[in-house]
Amino acid sequence: MAALCRQAPRHIVAPAPKVKAAGLTPFAHADYAPGRRFYFLDHDRIEFEIVSYAPRAG
Template structure:
């Protein structure tokens, strides 16, 4: 049996098309699938051939409390080869990188997406 890995994470977002576009621009991912989701919501699967983020919104849209920091998720970590290139893309998307750090074994920064979900971008190269 192959080593288990995280196949996907499902995030509630206010606008799945906007979030899918951001993920595509930042990470050169693509839409794997999109369509109706549970409870008459809408979901878009964005990623590569192995893993993806499912960006979901319920039919009436999420309530504002759904986006409180750390509720229920502290951040999503994305491993990249070129940290500086991704940071430029984050800035070009109108988002603000913060909490830069060099640490053993790599470097990282964070940003908040349009809904306030925190992403950690890390490189070990």
């Protein structure tokens, strides 16, 4: 899992501040097929995954 924890890909960063503002902690930012993603746990410890399937630039 440590290999997946790196800087958040550009297109998926926008929701992360909203997650943080809700008092939650985004983790495991990754960029691999089929898209860029990060995860967070809600206040009940339920895991959510945020994924962007937007085409990669370049």
